[in-house]
Amino acid sequence: MNGWPRSLLRPGDSAELQGALDTFLGRPLVVGGATLDGIVHGLDAWGQALGAELGQDVGLPFLKTWWRAPQLRGVLRHEFGEGSGLGPLDFREVIDERPWAPVGTVLHWPAANVPIQPFLSATSGLLAGNRNIVRVPSALTGFVEAALAAAPAAADPVLERLLFVAFAHDRNDLACACAARSDAAMIWGGHEAVASVRSLPFPHWARLHVFGPRISAAMVLLDEQTLAKPAELQRLCRRVARETWQFDQQACSSPLALYLQVTAGAEVAGGGREAAEWAFVAALTQAFEEEDRAHPRHELDVRTSVDIALARTSWLLDDQGGKAVFPVGPAWSILYGGEVDRVPEPVHGKTLYVVSSDNLELAASRLDSSTQTVGVWVHDAALEAKVARQALARGVDRVVRLGLMHVFSTPWDGHELVRPLCRKVHFISTRPTERSADARG
Amino acid sequence: MLDGAERCPPFKRFLDAQRIHPANAATLAELPFLPVSAFKRLQPLCFLDAAQIYRVLESSATSGQLPSRIAIDRDTAKLMTKGVTAILADFIGSQRRPYLVVDRPPHPGQGGAANARSAAIQGLMAFSTETCYALRPAAPGEESRADPDGLVLDVDVIAEFCRRHGASNVVAYGFTYVVYLHLGGGLVASSAALAGLRQKLGGALLPRSYLLHSGGWKKLQQISVDKATFNANVSAALGADARSVIDYYGMVEQLGVVYPDCSEGNKHAPRFAEVILRNPLDWSPCVIGQHGLIQVLSALSPSFPGQALLTEDMGVVVHEDRCPCGRRGMAFRFAGRVPKAEVRGCSDVQRRRAA
Numbered sequence: 007m008n009g010w011p012r013s014l015l016r017p018g019d020s021a022e023l024q025g026a027l028d029t030f031l032g033r034p035l036v037v038g039g040a041t042l043d044g045i046v047h048g049l050d051a052w053g054q055a056l057g058a059e060l061g062q063d064v065g066l067p068f069l070k071t072w073w074r075a076p077q078l079r080g081v082l083r084h085e086f087g088e089g090s091g092l093g094p095l096d097f098r099e100v101i102d103e104r105p106w107a108p109v110g111t112v113l114h115w116p117a118a119n120v121p122i123q124p125f126l127s128a129t130s131g132l133l134a135g136n137r138n139i140v141r142v143p144s145a146l147t148g149f150v151e152a153a154l155a156a157a158p159a160a161a162d163p164v165l166e167r168l169l170f171v172a173f174a175h176d177r178n179d180l181a182c183a184c185a186a187r188s189d190a191a192m193i194w195g196g197h198e199a200v201a202s203v204r205s206l207p208f209p210h211w212a213r214l215h216v217f218g219p220r221i222s223a224a225m226v227l228l229d230e231q232t233l234a235k236p237a238e239l240q241r242l243c244r245r246v247a248r249e250t251w252q253f254d255q256q257a258c259s260s261p262l263a264l265y266l267q268v269t270a271g272a273e274v275a276g277g278g279r280e281a282a283e284w285a286f287v288a289a290l291t292q293a294f295e296e297e298d299r300a301h302p303r304h305e306l307d308v309r310t311s312v313d314i315a316l317a318r319t320s321w322l323l324d325d326q327g328g329k330a331v332f333p334v335g336p337a338w339s340i341l342y343g344g345e346v347d348r349v350p351e352p353v354h355g356k357t358l359y360v361v362s363s364d365n366l367e368l369a370a371s372r373l374d375s376s377t378q379t380v381g382v383w384v385h386d387a388a389l390e391a392k393v394a395r396q397a398l399a400r401g402v403d404r405v406v407r408l409g410l411m412h413v414f415s416t417p418w419d420g421h422e423l424v425r426p427l428c429r430k431v432h433f434i435s436t437r438p439t440e441r442s443a444d445a446r447g
Numbered sequence: 448m449l450d451g452a453e454r455c456p457p458f459k460r461f462l463d464a465q466r467i468h469p470a471n472a473a474t475l476a477e478l479p480f481l482p483v484s485a486f487k488r489l490q491p492l493c494f495l496d497a498a499q500i501y502r503v504l505e506s507s508a509t510s511g512q513l514p515s516r517i518a519i520d521r522d523t524a525k526l527m528t529k530g531v532t533a534i535l536a537d538f539i540g541s542q543r544r545p546y547l548v549v550d551r552p553p554h555p556g557q558g559g560a561a562n563a564r565s566a567a568i569q570g571l572m573a574f575s576t577e578t579c580y581a582l583r584p585a586a587p588g589e590e591s592r593a594d595p596d597g598l599v600l601d602v603d604v605i606a607e608f609c610r611r612h613g614a615s616n617v618v619a620y621g622f623t624y625v626v627y628l629h630l631g632g633g634l635v636a637s638s639a640a641l642a643g644l645r646q647k648l649g650g651a652l653l654p655r656s657y658l659l660h661s662g663g664w665k666k667l668q669q670i671s672v673d674k675a676t677f678n679a680n681v682s683a684a685l686g687a688d689a690r691s692v693i694d695y696y697g698m699v700e701q702l703g704v705v706y707p708d709c710s711e712g713n714k715h716a717p718r719f720a721e722v723i724l725r726n727p728l729d730w731s732p733c734v735i736g737q738h739g740l741i742q743v744l745s746a747l748s749p750s751f752p753g754q755a756l757l758t759e760d761m762g763v764v765v766h767e768d769r770c771p772c773g774r775r776g777m778a779f780r781f782a783g784r785v786p787k788a789e790v791r792g793c794s795d796v797q798r799r800r801a802a
Binding site: 333 | 457458460461464466467480481482484485492727728729730731740757759761785786787
């Protein structure tokens with residue numbers, strides 16, 4: 007394991023990987039009173055050290071925030087509760103009767119479309135006190151290597167629990183070797199990746215936690231208050247643009263369609279429903295143009311490029327009254343004006359369908375568990391609650407205000423992030439506890 | 448384009464939504480393009496009334512997918528034939544000659560609809576003095592010698608054709624994979640039949656033939672057959688020069704224009720067409736050495752919006768002008784199909800929907 011823990015392992019064959027796993031998993035890990043602090047502060051210090059050498063990935067600022075010590079402790083408090091111990095790493099001299107223990111070794115299988123995902127996933131395993139094997143997709147090796155190179159000495163307690171391994175997706179022998187040594191897995195990605203990782207030979211006790219594939223949507227109630235105030239309309243549209251831009255609309259939390267309901271008041275104020283919708287689309291166009299100037303795309307896979315052209319064309323050619331706004335190239339597309347509540351196949355690549363809706367609550371009731379997040383902009387609190395209730399009941403896992411769709415937090419996809427990587431164990435001492443002895447005395 | 452839009456409201460909507468309306472386009476590159484898959488629909492996208500439709504051409508389609516459907520009138524059909532004839536005459540000469548089709552004869556019930564294979568065969572009829580079909584459906588008991596379409600070499604017919612025209616200039620055509628199966632060594636039974644025929648006729652079968660083929664290399668790439676091997680095998684089977692085996696690129700959505708390989712292995716647009724390779728990132732035209740999406744433009748499709756089409760094929764620009772073969776304009780090479788689906792991240796729901 008040359009260079010470990012600050013380098014990415016690129017095993018040539020199964021024997022090399024097995025040797026590295028023996029070394030990594032064979033090193034004793036001591037858990038004491040300072041362990042949780044060591045890991046939390048190690049992540050915090052590592053986050054602060056991540057700089058320009060990692061490029062301009064939009065997720066980087068988020069990772070730096072996510073790794074702040076108060077944020078990490080907040081996650082643990084949220085999952086384990088105040089005053090009851092913050093999981094397996096929260097060392098107590100006197101062992102509880104029902105303490106938390108790590109599951110052991112967690113295999114993380116992140117998707118290739120979100121560069122910070124290997125680190126976000128591994129953080130869950132770390133906070134649960136586990137060793138972590140992180141399979142790095144080939145598209146992310148540069149990012150991971152740069153992040154490892156930036157890790158300060160304070161991150162050593164973190165790094166000794168991490169092994170980053172890179173190999174091609176068709177190296178089933180290497181994937182099998184990783185799975186066979188893991189007690190749990192966090193699997194992120196598309197249908198194919200999930201099916202393929204699930205089929206690996208994990209031990210029978212291994213717990214597999216699957217995240218994806220999902221899609222997301224936005225829901226906007228265009229009311230008088232929003233329509234009449236240009237600043238408010240711009241604020242709304244900027245949020246939609248940012249949600250669409252992050253991760254090039256390929257994350258499970260990216261909105262692919264936006265349901266737009268115009269209130270009766272806004273219809274009157276806007277000169278009719280169509281005019282009100284157009285006012286929204288015009289403001290959204292401006293926001294998309296500004297976002298594109300600020301964050302132009304640097305690469306686009308050829309299939310998405312073709313799909314964008316086809317999505318625009320199909321939307322306009324189909325006899326559903328579809329209209330569209332887009333620049334000359336494939337940078338972004340706003341497709342609007344089709345039939346009420348009609349949502350075509352999602353496309354990605356900053357192609358947003360603005361879907362007219364008569365009733366957002368009804369639209370929410372038609373969603374299912376293929377939708378992960380609904381980002382809402384609904385000033386009517388009662389309607390917002392109805393929309394949320396419908397969506398959550400139908401299988402949606404997150405209903406958040408627009409602007410927070412990509413904010414990774416616990417729970418995610420209906421899972422908590424740390425507790426599923428722990429075991430709730432049982433300890434009954436052969437001797438009475440000090441407290442009960444005192445009570446008797 | 449503008450004339451057609453007046454007769455086709457959906458196409459007009461498409462044009463009106465463009466940042467640069469075709470009426471204001473200063474260059475060919477500024478004209479809006481339709482993706483070829485836009486023609487995969489039940490009702491053909493065309494500028495014709497039902498009574499004006501002469502034929503509906505269909506592309507081959509994988510199971511469960513709609514084929515492209517291209518409606519043409521008689522005038523367009525004539526233009527397309529003229530286009531193909533003019534292009535191929537530049538490669539094989541303009542004289543008419545015996546025509547060997549590496550396919551089966553048209554069968555009853557084929558009707559007015561034409562698939563890409565039959566349309567391509569039809570396109571070369573202008574060169575033909577007589578036509579001979581080299582394949583036939585396998586008879587009972589011959590199934591093991593047949594290709595996946597159930598076709599075998601019609602040895603007797605080929606023998607007679609070779610006897611009569613072995614010393615003449617001949618043109619032959621077939622779909623690339625079909626040619627490989629029957630003339631390129633893909634089917635053992637066909638190879639053996641041809642060897643027997645060569646022995647019987649005392650040597651080369653058609654030494655003065657040009658063999659044209661089209662349809663793509665996907666299946667051959669899967670079995671690792673490259674162009675050099677293909678050319679060597681096929682030319683050896685006919686006893687012709689390897690340079691007389693000519694691959695051409697074309698599509699049913701723009702049937703009047705084909706792009707044969709020149710002597711340098713490059714492809715060129717004729718005077719009535721143009722090719723632009725577009726960078727997938729921003730759709731800007733590519734420069735020498737860059738790979739891009741192939742966009743084809745043609746003046747030969749007055750009955751449907753095939754004037755500017757974005758294909759799902761990749762190409763590479765070899766010369767911006769002055770190919771050593773002597774042809775003018777941009778020279779490019781085909782560089783493969785766009786993959787069906789890129790591996791995406793956690794919002795990849797495409798495969799699940801397809802399943």
